[in-house]
Amino acid sequence: MLNFTVFYTVIRIALKAIWANKMRSSLTSLGIIIGVAAVIAMTAIGTGASADISDRIATMGTNTLNLQAGRASGGGFSFAAQSVRYLTSDDADAIRKEIKTANAVYASVVAGGKNAVYGGRGTVARVMGTTNDLFKVQPWKIAFGRLFTPAEERSAAMVCILGYQTAIEMFADLNPIDEDIRIDGQLYKVVGLMGQVGDSAWGFDPDNGIIIPLTTMQNKMGARADRPKYVSTITIQAASFDVVNQTQDEVLKLMRQRHRLQPNQEDDFYIQNLAQMLNTMQGIATTMSLLLGAIASISLLVGGIGIMNIMLVSVTERTREIGIRMAIGASLWDIRLQFLTEAVILSLLGGVVGILMGVGIAKGIETFGNLRVVITVSSILLSFFVSAFIGVCFGFFPAFKASKLNPIDALRYE
Amino acid sequence: MELIEIKNLSKVYSLGEVEVHALRDVSLTIKSGEFVAIMGPSGSGKSTCMNILGCLDKPTSGSYHLDGIDIIAKNLPDLAAVRNQKIGFVFQGFNLLSRTTALENVELPMVYNKVPQEHMHERGLAALKQVGLSERSGHVPSQLSGGQQQRVAIARALVNDAPIIFADEPTGNLDTKTSHEVMSLFSRLNSDFQKTVIVITHEEDIAAYAKRVVRFLDGRIVEDKIQTPKMPEAEHA
Structure with missing residues (x-):
């Protein structure tokens, strides 16, 4: 045929x-x-x-969890009688201690739009109060200088680490290490300088930011009498991608326990899972x-x-x-x-x-x-x-x- | 054996309410090697008869055997193969494919006969030589004269070695001189290659080349006579 x-x-x-x-x-x-x-x-x-x-998302890490106060459902109004409890440094410490599958934990508070001045030059930057553990989780590197010392972290020392772009705007090509700058009028000593990162994570752009010790943020810069030890976010890095969901469950259980929530009560915090988001x-x-x-x-x-x-x-x-x-x-x-x-x-x-x-x-x-x-x-x-x-x-x-x-x-x- | 044998053939066209009897009870036998002219005025049924004999149409009733094949028993689509292998058509309007060379036109029946590519050229060129057009094999129809186009059509009718050549008013579009050249070619194909040639015409001097003349009138055969054919003219290219 x-x-x-x-x-x-x-x-x-x-x-x-x-x-x-x-x-x-x-x-x-x-x-x-x-x-x-x-x-x-x-x-x-x-x-x-x-x-x-x-x-x-992969550069932000697929095995990290973000814990924040509030209701996951967001949106509309909730007339529930209970008040939403904020997260504290103690929560972060408890997670660090109790959750075995967690690799690293850091708490942070971000304050926006602070005036940072050195000599005649200045810039407006977001300031993050956090602990050295951040650098274990985020792929941000110290290019010059050092991290905070344990003493500085404990004592709410007036020190800071500058983001790449922030440093350029304030110091141009001068060496910023050990120089004093003013953030909202207060004097801070520059101890470290980060390399260029490129991506921002969770609403904080490290290149255009300034990092100070968490205690300094809590007691000096963003101090509020009504909420001592306040942190806005606790970031937890699970040991591996495979245990992320297990870690999430454990954190959930621990936090419900710490906030003394009854089984019929909704969570007053929520956990963002990057893997899920991905x-x-x-x-x-x-x-x-x-x-x-x-x-x-x-x-x-x-x-x-x-x-x-x-x-x-x-x-x-x-x-x-x-x-x-x-x-x-x-x-x-x-x-x-x-x-x-x-x-x-x-x-x-x-x-x-x-x-x-x-x-x-x-x-x-x-x-x-x-x-x-x-x-x-x-x-x-x-x-x-x-x-x-x-x-x-x-x-x-x-x-x-x-x-x-x-x-x-x-x-x-x- | 008879090459063409039709018995009691009738063809009725129904145009709405009116029935037109194009053929009424026609019987005709044509032997292998005959040269027949079918004549008659328009509307006499000669074209209908031609279409049925050429396996392009089927009769309303009657029987038709072509080279031993019962044509009535076959479906019209199945008759394509019969046309391809038993019949070579030559039409009044030449009916060559335009934009296609003479050789490719001649090769066309072999395409549908599934002839292997390597034999096609050979046989196509041989057929063109038979009609004296070897030199023109690469020309397309628009580059050829009417007589040359008709000779390409004749080569196409020959190429599959079909025993019968049906020519429907083959000289209708040609001048007198060319007409006689074409008819001479048919004469030679009949006498030299034993082809059975059936020519439909209404011109007496064209019918004169045939050995037998069949006349149609009102759907019936009114005359069937043997005659001494006019001799073909001397061959010239």
Whole structure:
């Protein structure tokens, strides 16, 4: 039936017909080209965004938990009688002591928009009060100078560590170590300088920030009589990614115990799990790229309908040719195969050009739009096979119509 | 054995309420190697008869055997293979594929007969040589004269070694001189290659080349006579 000679001839005839109508053929393929290019570019952007999110969260550490006061449900008003208890340094100490699966724990308080001045130069920076344990959890490094000493941490010493950008703004290229600066008028000695980090974590940008001992924050800078030992966040690093959920459960239990919550009472704190967040955000990104792909594939569908239209016109236009072929001995399937092949070649050509164009667009967006794109082999293969499939689907009706022509009438057709 | 044998053939077209009897109880036998001219005014049924004999259409009733094959028993789509292997068509309007070279046009019946690629060129060129057009194998129809186009069509009818050549008004679009050249070619194919040639025409001087003339009128055969054919003209390219 379908030996090589027939196949070769059918393809040759189809290519000839396509080549004979170059302009019309390229316009026909345009629909598929745009559709495939759109699918490839869109999924590349979607996948790029997803990979970007993963990477950002990975640098923040997927095995860290954030404990904060308040209700996880957030949103609306709660008229529950109980007051929300704030977190304290004692909570952090208890977690450090009790939770065996925790690697490192640090508590922190962030104060925003403080004026920091050295000599005539100044800047506005967020100030974080925390302990040296922060540097075990966050990938922030001391470039010059040192961490806080235990004595400084205990005694609420007036010392600070500067962020990379903060130091540049205040000291330009001078060495800030052991210099005194004023933060909100109070004198602090610079003991350390952080290297450039780039990413911010939990609303604190280390490059544009200043770090002081937690005790200093609690007793000097942000001191409030109504809440001694106040901390806003306790960050817990689990020993590994596998035990994150276990750590979370243990912290939850411990905190309920410490806050003396009855079983019927809701938590008055909440725990953010980065691993969970990663999953959620990746889910959103995947949905996004699916959505983008779905929108783009509508244009593929429209392209397919375009091919069908042109093929129907082509069948009418070539009625006489079909008649000649039938009289000479072309069978129903010879005719069907010919028009089907033409439609498939048109859509495959469109597919290949579309893939090249889609990759080009994605690369262009990467270069000029400064957006991360990831071109996946699967999206290329998918577009290719989808365009072939469209060719078969939308080519069949015109091919069928051609084969149904009566040879006598077709030969007489002018 | 008879090459073509039709018995009591009728064809009725129903145009809404009206029934048109295109063929009424026609019986005809044609032996291998005959050169027959089918004549008759338009509406006489000769074209309908041609379509049925050419396996392009099926009769309403009657029997038709072609080279021993029961044509009535086959479906119209299945007749494509019969047309391909038993019949070569030559039409009034040449019916060559435009934008396609003479050689490729001639090769077309072999494409549908699944002839291997390597034999196609050889046989196609041989057929073109038979009609004296070897030099023009690479030309497309628009670059050929009417007579040359009709000769390409004849080569196409020959290439599959079909025993029968059906020519429907083959000279209708040609001038007198070219008409006689084409008819001479048919004569030679009949006498030198034992092809059975059936020509439909309404011109007496074209029918003169045939050995037998069958006349149709109102869907019936009114005359069937043997005649001395006009001799073909000397061959010239």
